[in-house]
Amino acid sequence: MIIPVNISVVVPTYKRPALLKKCLDALREQTYWRTFYEVIVVADGPDPETEAVVNRFLHEKPDCAVSFHHLPAKKGPAAARNYGWEQSSGELIVFTDDDCIPDPCWLEAFAARYQALARGLVAFTGKVVVPISERPTDYEKNVAHLATAAFITANCACSRAALKMTGGFDEEFPIAWREDSDLEFKLLEGNIPIIHVPEAAICHPVREAGWGVSLAEQRKSMFNALLFKKHPLFYRSKIAAGPVWTYYIIILASIAVVFGLIANMPLITASALAVWAIAIASFIVKRLKGTSDSLSHRMEMIFTSLIIPYISVYWTLRGALRYKVFFL
Known part of the structure; x- marks a missing residue:
């Protein structure tokens, strides 16, 4: 007889009680034995409204084993997840987010694959479904990339032994960005297999x-530098092969325009302005392709595309300075 594995589900949250309630409802409807899984909700700081939702x-x-905890101060989802799995009792730790809706067979799928592998050092990633319209906004299109991500904390599982070996999440990542890739790369560096379980699905x-x-x-770009410093080879092979050169071309062209105007060199000014206009136009076209054709969205894409290169490079260089790494 196969003895069911004890599972701990860790859900970080912060001041999103309505979303969390939907997630908890889905977790209660799991086909897995309720006596063999617990749900640990960890708020990223004091959060009375969320605590009230959990208590209600x-x-x-x-009949659900759900517990609520909160960090003494806001430290980010990485810290909340660490606190959750360290407080848990399960042999298999499963992570999702408060804005996700797990399928009823979610835990059962992870448990079955874990038991088939005779347990041990292992990690899993499930299927992520991101419902979007045929003509999504630029933001929706970016979120939809979660469906093809190799490893994200919205839907993953690790054996307790694997988390202990890797040290869990790096709390230097204070926002929901790159902390999951960092854990993925630590697992790979430790030769811990990451197995895709498509039957373990969630809706995001x-x-x-x-x-x-x-x-x-664009502020997230700062933490790309931290991930690159820790895992340069994995970063270049799995995240980005190189810098976003279009941004640097736009900035250098802007500087050249200013220089040409100050130095009264019309040829340099005109040439640099042409380069800037072509680069900006290509960036705008790229962002508009396949997205919503509403007037508001198009105006948003044009306006933000004029600013993003400067802000993105600012945060990238700030990250490089903060984490003392050469990174563009």
Whole structure:
């Protein structure tokens, strides 16, 4: 007789109680034995509203082993996940996010594959479904890339032994960006297999985003430098083969335009302006391709494309300085 494996599900969250409630409802409907899995919700800082939602959920559904914890101060999802798995009791630790909806067979699929491998040092990644329209916005299109990502914390599992060996998540990544790739690369460096389990599926709806959200998203570029410093070969082979040269061309052309104007050199000014215009136009066209044709979205793409190269390079270079690594 196969003895079911004890599973701990860790869900980091912060001030998104409505989304978390949907996730908890889906976790309660799992086909896996309820007596063999627990759900650990970890808020990234004090969060009374979320705690109230969890307590209400427990009152309405006392047959679920759900516990709520919070970090003393906001430290990021990596820290919340570490706290969660360190507090857990399961042999297999499964991670998802508060805005995800796991399929009913999610845990059963992970458990079956884990038991088939005789347990041990191993990690898994499941299937991520991102529902978007035929003509998505640029933001929706970017979120949809999660469906093809090799390893993301929205849907992955690690044996406790694997997490202990790698040290879990690096809390130097303070936002939801690249901390999952860092864990993936540590697993690979430790020769710990990462196995894809397509039967373990979750739905990751795209949340609404404000106009110009892509500008704020550029801050994430700073943490690319940290990931590159830690895993340069994996970064170049799996994340980006090189810098986004279009951004640097745009910036250098801008500098040349200013220089030409100051030095009263019209040929340099005109040439640099032409290079800048061509590079910007190609960037705008690339972002508009296959996306929403609404006037508001098109105006957003044009406006933000004029600014993104400068902001992105700023955060990239700031990351290189902060983490003391040559990175473009």
